Amino acid sequence: MIRFEHISKRFTDGARTVEAVKDVSLEIEKGSIAGIIGFSGAGKSTLARCINLLERPTEGKVIVGGTELTALSEKQLREQRKKIGMIFQQFNLFASRTVYGNIAYPLEHGGMAKAEIRQRVNELLDLVGLKDKENAYPAQLSGGQKQRVAIARALANRPEVLLSDESTSALDPQTTKSILHLLKELNQKLGITIVVITHEMQVVKEICDKVYVMDGGRVVESGDVFQVFSSPRETITRNFVMSTSNLSQIDELLGDPAKPIHLGPDDYLVRLRYLERSTSEALISHISRQYELDVNILLASIELIEGNPLGGLVAVITGPHERVRGAMEYLSRRNVLAEVISHG
Amino acid sequence: MAEVFYSWIPNVIERSDQLLEALVQTLQMVSISGLISLLLGIPFGVFLFTTKNGGILQNRPVHFVMSKFCDIFRSIPFILLAILMLGLSRLIMGTGIGVKGAIIPLVFGTVPYLGRQTENALAEVPAGMIEAAQSMGASPWEIIWRVYLREAIPGITRGVTITIISLINFTAVAGTIGAGGLGNFAIMYGHGKTLPDITVAVIVIIIVLVSAVQAAGSWIVKKTTH
Structure with missing residues (x-):
């Protein structure tokens, strides 16, 4: 559906040149939800703006739905943009227009009869669940409602692609969930391809099929969401995984001068991370029985990604050295990344 | 009652x-040059x-010329601009005096002023709204008509209000x-013939005019801000 061939984007400001996107090639499948994740300044927003050419790449080709956008004239490009909806972090609704006026905006002056526009706007209001708000002005709406209006407006021309540029970053966690839920529903109902740009791991885990991790203008890691986040290759990806897991708290606890964790001579502080789809096995009780060890779980963080558990735990294992080592080896054979952080 | 007024403002009543x-x-000068300034200034x-730079119709040379035109005409004190424009006024309007003769200097005095005010009003429209319109396939002209001019109505109204008020000021100077x-009336009688009640009466009338314009402007801003 969306194909990038060797996209680069450089910004020149006087003598200074900043390369925001460096030689990115990727292909996003029709009907999928793709996530582009990166910290601020990673180039993800610029890359997303290359899809509808709000930013024209310095080099490379952009092909959306079989049309090479980079080869079109301005006028042809404007026609193609109607097939690519976009929503934003700051919603960008027209303040002087009502909810109805905002959703009708892309339909007006396009040769559509008033009654037809009315009907289409009603359908869209229904779709995003804002039937009773059509006469409200944006300033009278909550953040979540504003984003729903923006989604309706972006869908007015029945686009094949929806770009979401940090669309939940200004919303509270609960509203974020409801907007993500709506996006997922639209994807399933309308078969629309969605590209989600975000700096939040939670967003990707919640709705994306595929993920592209960006750092320094490059896509450094990509693939199936579960696979990328269960066995991250790059440090940056690991940082994203850590950002939603509480397992890193153990480092703070160990550094705490009050020493809340006291380890005895036979105590081993270990961190276990589930790499593959293996958490359904009762590993902890198995090692406890098999190796005659005491296992005291301090922290645990298990997330469901695409229905599969992912995460790990921090525990204190008590027992003689050889048996602890045996247990760790057993866990490694079961595809659990086991490391001793500290021992007494 | 009439006697009281007569004793307070004898010269005003006489004239x-x-x-x-x-x-x-x-009122003629303000409305005619005001209308022309609106049509040209916005x-x-x-x-x-x-x-x-970075605008939807980005054009360096055009912007440079317009910007310099603005700066030059705005830096000339109006009294000097009015004298400077006498020749041009005679050429276009056929006269340099009276209501007809005042139109050209007044227009030159207010167009750059309203131009800057409009520029500021458009700058207040969030860039994100423009980006959203672009993402929906809007052309630069559609963006000007359907986004900038519409979203900036309160800001432009504020600019027009200030412009008309300074226009009232300028007409007094042109007088x-x-x-x-x-x-002219105040200078001729109030100052020239030392009839202070005339000067005061003119000031009061101008205060009323300015207040009415300001009130109308504020009302429109209130009605169009959502």
Whole structure:
């Protein structure tokens, strides 16, 4: 559906040149939800703006739905943009227009009869669940409602692609969930391809099929969401995984001068991370029985990604050295990344 | 009652016909040059803003020329501008005096002013709204008509209000060099013949005019801000 061939984007400001996107090639499948994740300044927003050419790449080709956008004239490009909806972090609704006026905006002056526009706007209001708000002005709406209006407006021309540029970053966690839920529903109902740009791991885990991790203008890691986040290759990806897991708290606890964790001579502080789809096995009780060890779980963080558990735990294992080592080896054979952080 | 007024403002009442005539002339000058300035100044401001670096009609040379034109005409004190424009006024309007003679200097005095005001009003429209319109396939002209001008109505109204108020000011100044109107009336009688009640009466009338314009402007801003 969306194909990038060797996209680069450089910004020149006087003598200074900043390369925001460096030689990115990727292909996003029709009907999928793709996530582009990166910290601020990673180039993800610029890359997303290359899809509808709000930013024209310095080099490379952009092909959306079989049309090479980079080869079109301005006028042809404007026609193609109607097939690519976009929503934003700051919603960008027209303040002087009502909810109805905002959703009708892309339909007006396009040769559509008033009654037809009315009907289409009603359908869209229904779709995003804002039937009773059509006469409200944006300033009278909550953040979540504003984003729903923006989604309706972006869908007015029945686009094949929806770009979401940090669309939940200004919303509270609960509203974020409801907007993500709506996006997922639209994807399933309308078969629309969605590209989600975000700096939040939670967003990707919640709705994306595929993920592209960006750092320094490059896509450094990509693939199936579960696979990328269960066995991250790059440090940056690991940082994203850590950002939603509480397992890193153990480092703070160990550094705490009050020493809340006291380890005895036979105590081993270990961190276990589930790499593959293996958490359904009762590993902890198995090692406890098999190796005659005491296992005291301090922290645990298990997330469901695409229905599969992912995460790990921090525990204190008590027992003689050889048996602890045996247990760790057993866990490694079961595809659990086991490391001793500290021992007494 | 009439006697009381007569004892307070004897000269005003004696010359009330001339005062009325002067008021009509001021209103004519303000409305005619105001209308022309609106028709020229708002588009001027729109181009001044959109031809800017990063604007939707980015054009360096055009922006440079417009911007310099603005700066030059805005830095000339109006009294000097009015004298400077006499020749041009004779050429276009056929006269340099009276209501007709005042139109050209007034337009040159207010168009750059309203242009800058409009530019500022458009700058207040969030860039995100423009980006959203672009993402929906809007052309630069559609963006000007359907986004900028519409979203900036309150800001432009504020600019127009200030412009009309300074226009009232300018007509009084133009009156000193033969444009007629309230300014001329006050200079001729209030100052020239030392009839202070006339000066005071003119000031009161101008205060009322300015207050009415401000009130109308504020009302429109309130009605169009959502």
